Amino acid sequence: MAVQPIRLFGDPVLRTKAAPVVDFDAELRRLVKDLTDTMLDAPGAGLAAPQIGVGLRVFTWNVDGELGHLVNPELSLSEEMQDGDEGCLSIPDLVFPCRRSLQVVARGVDMHGEPVTIQGSDLLARAIQHETDHLDGILFVQRLDAETRKQAMRAIRESEWFGPPPTIKVSPHPTRGLAL
Numbered sequence: 118m119a120v121q122p123i124r125l126f127g128d129p130v131l132r133t134k135a136a137p138v139v140d141f142d143a144e145l146r147r148l149v150k151d152l153t154d155t156m157l158d159a160p161g162a163g164l165a166a167p168q169i170g171v172g173l174r175v176f177t178w179n180v181d182g183e184l185g186h187l188v189n190p191e192l193s194l195s196e197e198m199q200d201g202d203e204g205c206l207s208i209p210d211l212v213f214p215c216r217r218s219l220q221v222v223a224r225g226v227d228m229h230g231e232p233v234t235i236q237g238s239d240l241l242a243r244a245i246q247h248e249t250d251h252l253d254g255i256l257f258v259q260r261l262d263a264e265t266r267k268q269a270m271r272a273i274r275e276s277e278w279f280g281p282p283p284t285i286k287v288s289p290h291p292t293r294g295l296a297l
Contacts, residue, residue: 119151120158121169126208126256126273127280130167135174135252138188141230145175149186149228152177161206163244165251168207175228176248180241187233190225190249194218201243203257209278213269215260217243 124130138145148171156164156177165176177186195218203215221242223235237245247257258269273279 119147119154121151121155123155123159123164123168123206124170125278126258128170128207130170130172131207131251131256132254133167133172134254135165135167135172138173138175138226141188141226141228145173145188146228148173148175149177152186153179153184156206159206162240163248164206165248167251167254174252176252178241178244178248180237180244183241185235186228187223187225187235187245188228188230190223190245190252192246192249193222193224194246195220195242199239199243201240203243203247205247205257207251208256208258208269208273209276211269211272211276213258213261213265215243215257216262217246217260221245223249 148166151169152164152166152175155169156179162180163176163178166173174189175186176190177184197219198216199219200214200216202212204212219242220238223245225233227233235245250257258266261269
């Protein structure tokens, strides 16, 4: 198992559009395994490569016991919408109501470069849209209505995990000869 650290809100990689995958090699298969292992460990319904610091168009999902992955996705969305709570592994412990298309048809390829079409509705459609947004540098809080987005940003700022890392003070005194 190769669980990777998940990047959190504020990390620039989460706001950067991911590059298309062009090499379908052992490195890509390892990335899909790392994404799957990390998603299952978290646990989450999906995880995109930028969330573990890799700027490639790849994501995994785990919805209703179905595991999958998609490389270089292109989405066709239904006009019919759904409202529902949504969260994100990069914005831990926070959930907000988010409007998404009810159904999606996602076309792309698998880790071997073979064509794949995924049709989903409800939670699977939500997960595919959410993860594809990550590949475009979009976080779900950007999809919230104005008032909910304000609440979300306030909650993020107040979260324990948000903000710069603590400052580490280094002693100006020499450490030679000290047993540490």
